[in-house]
Amino acid sequence: MFTNLQTILLQAQPGGSPMFSLLLMGGMVAVMYFFMIRPQAKRAKEQKKFGEGIGVGEKIITTAGIHGTIRNINNDGSLKIEVSANQYLTIERSAVSMEMTMAYRKKNEGTAATATN
Numbered sequence: 268m269f270t271n272l273q274t275i276l277l278q279a280q281p282g283g284s285p286m287f288s289l290l291l292m293g294g295m296v297a298v299m300y301f302f303m304i305r306p307q308a309k310r311a312k313e314q315k316k317f318g319e320g321i322g323v324g325e326k327i328i329t330t331a332g333i334h335g336t337i338r339n340i341n342n343d344g345s346l347k348i349e350v351s352a353n354q355y356l357t358i359e360r361s362a363v364s365m366e367m368t369m370a371y372r373k374k375n376e377g378t379a380a381t382a383t384n
Contacts, residue, residue, distance in 0.1 A: 313365065314361075314365045317363070317365040317368075318360040318361060318363055318365070319360070321337060321346075321360070321363060322337065322340070323337050323338065323339065323340060324336065324337060325337050326368075326371065326372070326375075327348065327363050327364075327368050328363075328364050328367040328368050328371055329358060329362045329363055329364060330362055330363075330364045330367075331362070332367070333348075333350060333356065333358075334350070334371075335348030335349055335350045335356065336348060336349050338355065341357070344359070344360055345357050345358060345359050345360070346358050346359070346360060346363070
């Protein structure tokens with residue numbers, strides 16, 4: 268049975284329909300767009316919106332894992348964050364991690380809610 272299937276597959280007609288090939292390539296491009304490119308662009312847009320929306324006094328986490336509180340927003344768009352008592356770092360807005368900061372805030376909201384009960 269295996270050899271029959273193998274011979275059938277090997278005897279396929281060469282030079283199939285060019286329309287089928289174009290449809291297949293178009294389908295592959297569409298799948299790549301909807302499963303890879305579009306979600307990544309959406310995530311980048313959300314990250315940019317998050318970075319523009321943060322303000323003074325908010326606790327953040329950078330992409331490098333540094334925890335801090337925003338103390339000043341400089342004219343060039345960079346942030347001055349306090350990492351410990353009277354120790355400051357200047358970082359770019361794009362260095363603030365939306366995923367880690369939101370997870371940190373969610374975790375602290377959960378612990379604050381259980382502490383008040």
